[in-house]
Amino acid sequence: MSVHRSTALARMLALSTVSVLAAGAGLATPAAASPEPGGSAPGPSAPAPEHGSELAIVPLDDRPANTYFPEMTAAAADVGTTFPPDEAIGTFTTPGDGAAVGDWLLEQDDADGYVVSVSMLAYGGLIASRTGTLSEEQARENVAALRELRAQNPGTPIYVYDTIQRLAVTSLGEDAVDLYDLIRRWAILVDRVENLGQEEYRAELEQVRSQIPDDVLEDYLAARARNHEINRLLVRWAAEGVIDHLVLAQDDAAPYGLHRAEREQLADLVEQLGAGDRVQIFPGADEVDATLISRFVLEQRDVRPTVSVEYSGVDGADWTAPLEDTTFDVNISRHVRAAGAVPVDEGGDIRLMVNTPSADGSDRGADLDAFVDRMASLQAAGEDVVVVDAVEVNRADAALVERMESEVSLSGLLAYSGWNTAGNSLGIATGHGFARWGLLQRPGDRSVPALAEAAGAHVSYLLHRYVLDDRWKNVVQPDAYEFARDRGWNVFGLTPEQTATMQDRVRDALVPLTEAFYTEHFAGRTVTVGRRGEHTFTGVIDGLDAVDVALPWPRLFETELEPEVALSWPAP
Template identity: 35%
Template sequence: MRTIAALLGAAGLVTTSLAGVAPDAGALPPQAGPPPSLGQIAVVPLDDRPFPAVTPVEIAAAGGHTALTPQTDLLGEFFTYGDADAVGEWWSTTAAEADASVVALPMLAYGGLVASRTCATDLGTARERLEVLEDVKAADPEHPVYAFDVIQRLTIEPTSGYPGMYSGPVRRWAELMDQVENLGREDLRPAYEEVAAEIPQEIKDDYLCARARNHQINQDMVRAAAAGTIDFLVLGQDDASAFGPHRAEKEALVALVAELGVGDRVKIYPGADVLGALLTAKHVVERLDVTPTVDVEWSRTPGDDWVAPYQDIPYGQLVDEYITTLGAERSDAPDADVLLLANTSGAGSLEPFVDRAHEAVAHGRLVAIGDDAVAGVVDPELRDLLAPRIDLAELGAWSGWNVGISLSQSVVRAALLEASRQAPLLAGSADTNGAPVLGARRALLTSAAEAHQRLLFEELVHTDLYRNHVRTAVRDYAVAEGDDPQHMTTALDGANTLAVTRTEPLARELFAEEFAGVPMRLGDDGRGERTAVVSSLDSLELSLGWPRYQELDVFPGITVVDEPPAAPVSVALLPWATDVRPEAAVTLDLTAVLRNDTAGPAGVTLAVRAPEGWVTPEPLAVSLAPFEVRDVKLTVTTAALAPEASGTVAAVVTSADGTSVEAASTVTAAWRNVALASSGATVRASGWWSQYAPERAIDGNTTSAASRWITDPAAAHWLEVAFARPEPVDTVQLHQYGGYLLEDYTVSALVDGEWRVVGEVVANTEVAPLHRFDAVEATALRLDVTGSRDDRVRLYEVEVTCRASTLCD
């Protein structure tokens, strides 16, 4: 089998020097000029999947460094465990050629992540294999070793055959075990014993054996960090919940860290697949000798109030832990090096969050999207809202897998750009050595930019295109063929063909629309700042990496050309969309953001285009300094628009050579909804189910399934929305969930302290019924539901407006 680097090289991405396939193969070849990278990092991956194995390689390359990795066949594949002894030998040899190391301890001890979940390797063998850590450190005490281990997740591999068929019961058993045996919940003992009886004894024995062994190894590694054998250690909590054996294990490890006084060198927080990339990025940032700053903003629920799926600490705490691990600093400054926009779930519209991303990208900020609102995928709502506003290739990162990937990529990108500006990269002077050094620096910056774009493209193809649009069809195919989609034995070839043929055209369309021709800053080559353009998708290799349907391996070949963009000045028009009162002329204050994407001055003409009858400013000549960003205020007066009608304003920028680019803003005539939380409205209800609280019915989101008021079954339900102040109202619209309509209900308005029925419906068949009535001045609205398809309410939004009466003015 090929090395990880060879897989990348097959797609035209890297040279063969990236792979340490033999003792001498990891070393860079001798050459007369400067080295092709800023240093080498030996990486022992968690397993052979792209996230654990390839992402660290790309992170290193994006930071101007080279990652050395073992041959892929040494890493195993799914249930074929890696050759732990051979990988240890490889690392022992390669570490001598590298400047630093990132080591996945489960690979060295057991043969990978999946192997760590069984007791196939005994404690003595695992300890013996991990002696390589001491050997490497003894050979070179100054060689920094960053390592990570995993606190075992709750359950076993979920396959349809033995033993995976018991994965669900094992998870429930593990959660109840903690509550009964550790927390004294004797009321749960009958349930605990019942589920335990379902699981064969050998499965329970193996599970407990693996947990005990892994916990002992984790304690050993904390002691190794205390002894200086490991310079920095992360113990990552694999998929977790509030209860389970991991809770007590984590408490014991935290106590040991405190006892040994190594809290500055040992971190414990959620994550498994992300840790190799995180620690590789840490090395890169430290070697570049900069401290990037990171500003964090949340989409809906603040990070301190939300726990992401399969995690066990608040999301805000996790983000802070990742930032600290990377060697970056949290900052609220408007000029922080990275703006992390973290997408959390909960009530509320994503529009303000997306508008913030649009504004920041327009001003040239390095914006990373940490997208964990929906586990393991890009949030489709977020992607659909953001893609029309920006070119996705302008982002600093996007991860639907784990926010640590977004942070690692964007922080490394920021670190390389800053390091290039502080001092020339690579040895020598461009003034004295001339072309060889200057060319090497430019090649390094270009290569790093290509790695950055590959990372961004790979992520979007995997967690958006494949996981959101193709993965279900692959799973269904395997099931239809009578195979297990979690571990395919007969349907793999057909499933792979289906995955590739469905995903490839989507991927190529994504590149053409969101990447091709997009300008990006390269950094400073010692003579000045450089600009490049994302040029072409030269190759694309796709395949199911493991014989299961969850992940798609994505290996793109992307070329970035070191040259100015076709249009030197880009433009964005803010806000992206505006609602105005229908049937009235309205004056709008818009902002055109002009950004010179080149190292030279640029003169352009800014003109405004709008529908006939609208009043626009005269064309304006604008001169921009190199890389200058300027906000130009524009005043536009609309003509009267009919309700629900819209018009488009465009800012058109024309360069001296006649090249034009433009950006648009949409103006829509919409009635003012007084039942919005953002307008001061509050809500209460008869009850709700799970996290689907009544606040989600007044958050302005009429499309997201995550933003609904849902109730438990009952004969009747009610919802009351109190307005911020008395309001004239004459229209109520209910945005419902198709297929589960509210059939019988009453709408009432609170007028002068008394409820007045303004709408009564029996046998409703409309998804978004609109109820009109004579205008009243009300302080609240009430919905009483007495009939639905299944005695539950599923309601996206209650919209209350005033449309027809003179009171509305």
């Protein structure tokens, strides 16, 4: 599917409005959008209201995590999005065209803000950024578009992110897993031996090095060196004001590795230049566009929520998540600040409920029961709740989701995510939840149809998150892997015929699961559409208009899942 998704969003709502909302909330309600009491609204074919603002987004790549996730995060906050043409951003192992992306970016003069992945702008995407194919000189030429963009748009916010390269190379086949593990282990060992003097690891380092082809290692190191210099350049531009806010996201890592020295050098440069208020460095990657969309929304609406954290298990200060290199409390604080919010010890405007492992000797079931009970009590008290399901890698914690289904209003949460790494889950959930909160707190003069469209996008995305992170990752994907591997197929590189077969199998399984989840947890529920002072106005979820499922790349790691939920307004 194309990354241009405005048509899908325009179909999302079948609206009916109620005059009491406009009168009580002081919201503009065009006469054409106001039916008789109890009547029906303009259907999906009616023109969708324009968004309150528009963001131009250069994505990390064309996966749903970097196109659909940010689009829906923005839409839930009444922000429209536009992306470069499909041919400019490439797909899978075909890199994007950084120069073409830069040209496109400079044409977006009407945008109210910019969120830019330098991995795409400089190198052609995340996978391309992990190879040394493109020279540093070429990368510098591509990112120069940012300076020109600032010159053209001196007062428009420009938010930029890049990755600190992960420890491993990209695994594109079953036979590449060994190389992935070898290079990752080598990068950790060389840091411990050469940088930290831990000689007890030297024999293992030499043994691992002997198994890695010279050309593979040379390309890996060339990419690291180039990317590090570009990141240093970005920090300087943030200090100069070319970039309003910069996130350097540490892709999959560990407490030791070649990234450690790079990260420390970048942090030192930030301090030297006095750019600490403009630059954040934390574990993550795919979630950062959502984080920066939240920052845009909150700054545009001139509101900064306070955020307090509660854990299901151990405190974040006592846990370093898999594939990360800092304790999770630090990662939370940095994500929250990058998203435009303020961490507080307790009683925040937003309650961030974080699922962490239980302490040794603890009763995991009892911990989860208490955690979910706490969620339900916060909801009952009218608190705004965001859930970060950080325990498992690449999937939701099924035991948590099962309890939430029984005890929590799933459609009533501000956000939920259990997708991929802990940092990814954190940024996806906080980005969505904080942006949504910003619109609810400061709707401004937005019309009823505009707020209702945003509410429809919010509910559709919530449904997507539960089904994708739990039903897809815990049910459908394992079955798909087993089916493909039983036939000797490479699940990381399917042929066109295999892709078609697997896409049909995934769709046939995932669509009914989405419909069942909708029926059980969303149909007929109320959803907050607008707030004005002490008044909260709600709509009713009254239809699942469509569920689109497709494999975006010829592999089984991810799937597109796009439910379209309809809302209606009850008669006064």
